[in-house]
Amino acid sequence: MNLPFFIAKRYLFSKKKQNIINIISWISMAGIVVGTMAIIIIVSVLNGFTDLIGVFYSDFDPDIKISSVEGKMFDPNTIDIEQIKALPDVVSYAEVVEEVALLRYGKRQFAATIKGVPDNYPDYTNIDKLLIEGEYYLKKDGIDYAVVGRGIANNLGVGVSFLDPLHVYVPKKGKQVSLNPSRAFNHGYLFPSAVFAVLEDVDAKYMLVSKAFATELFDSEDDISAIELAIADGADVDALQEKLEEIVGAGFHVKNKEQQHYLVFKTMKSEKWAVYFILVFILLLASGNMIGNLTMLYIDKKEDIAILGSMGLPTEQINRIFLYEGWLISLAGGVLGTILGVFVCWLQNTFGLIKLPGAGGSFVISAYPVHIIFTDIILAFAAVLIIGFIASWYPVKFISNKQLAPSNIA
Structure with missing residues (x-):
């Protein structure tokens, strides 16, 4: 059994002594959920507009x-x-x-x-x-x-x-x-x-x-x-x-069709990646809540850490408890955000819930076009995992260097 992972999982779902820690945990997860949804939805809408432009050119070009x-x-x-x-x-x-x-x-x-x-x-x-x-x-x-x-x-x-x-x-x-x-x-x-x-x-x-x-x-x-x-x-x-x-x-x-309008499609792809990296950066800022969350979790579980240290659990294993805790929050937020993002895109594709402003029936479409690409979902999810690792690793390293010294545990 992976003891640090088991303890981290218990910490994730157990009630903390200070209710504010639970609130911060849910805020951290909510930020990741919203950020993941935003990446998938906005990038899919850009894909939809690119496809729409491609259709227009396809009707006119060989x-x-x-x-x-x-x-x-x-x-x-x-x-x-x-x-x-x-x-x-x-x-x-x-x-x-x-x-x-x-x-x-x-x-x-x-x-x-x-x-x-x-x-x-x-x-x-x-x-x-x-x-x-x-x-x-x-x-x-x-x-x-x-x-x-x-x-x-x-x-x-x-x-x-x-x-x-x-x-x-x-x-x-x-x-x-x-x-x-x-x-x-x-x-x-x-x-x-x-x-x-x-x-x-x-x-x-x-x-x-x-x-x-x-x-x-x-x-x-x-x-x-x-x-x-x-x-x-x-x-x-x-x-x-x-x-x-x-x-x-x-x-x-x-x-071919795309090469005949190379500059247009290159610009659309560049805009897509620019938006992707901007949203990833925003997600990175939103994940900053993880630092406060893990730090406060250590304070809440300081007695447990002292007991684990006195029982001979190495400092490295104690570090992993908090590292896994941050990963679990990121993973749960990423999975939930991905599911919700894909679901919202499906709703938009099926029912056209969000209309284009000023379309009024004179345009070829009345609602925002959406095209989900599997690789975009993978990239969004990978970004969440990487950011989750960084946001968890930094506070754990700080705790390890400053708080988990033998004198502090004792």
Whole structure:
């Protein structure tokens, strides 16, 4: 039998001579419970927002995007396109043309990225789900149309029911010498057919047009900006990326959905870990009650310690009694906090108890999103155990050096 552990367990549940010690013990445990809950709940909410942003981008972006390392455009004939199409996990192949242009509607002007997409663009994205006004089509009755981001539409004051066309200007390639500045620009016009909304950085940046319109506008001829691929459900994305990198060579980037918005997801992950460490630090401060709790427990059990010492129990074993006592408080608080944290997350996921302020039904979700990741629970619980060890070890060391000397025990 582990005698120090047995005694520590009895001390944890037994009534102390001074009721304040019981109160401090429960306060110490409550601080650990609340701190553990806070870590699990807040980190899970951040996971939920990261997943939500990923879903928005997934609806707009391809599964894999191939672009040139140098330059904005490249000739697709420089790579083995047929070998890419022949890969069993590739279900859609598309070539897009993408470039910045100046938009003008009435007296308003706005710089945006024109993305020329092929006819199968709706097949490998969920653009139809993103439309908030109008209907998706880029060519109808010989007239060119555009699907405009909400940010662009707001800046230009344009809508799908308006009769005036949207003008597009881009500089002509090469040196243009003319007394008339308008001859230095390629000009096209089209009508908005729909407005889409994804995220602010996408809505205020992109306008979708047909690939044919973009090719003529940008004088790109056979050059393209990127190759976009849709892959089969359940495909191994990492393995497919490696195959594609072998096919296209070192002169091209092959990016999955997350890598296409690397900075956004990196920022979200950095915020998550920053919040995690802040909460761990707060938990460390909350565990400071453990020092007072163990010190007062020693005072309450001083007669017991003297008896144990006179019976020959080594000082090291007496130290372990208080060390185990602190560990048990931390362990109990960590387990209870983890269970309650997971339960609260489940309630939020199931019933959406806490609503997003100002959502009002216009947003895609009305309640805070939550995603529980098992490794986050393990890290939170590990942090509690480590902090519990530190918070228990320090007062025990102090007691050992100052209070458990032979003269004091006697």
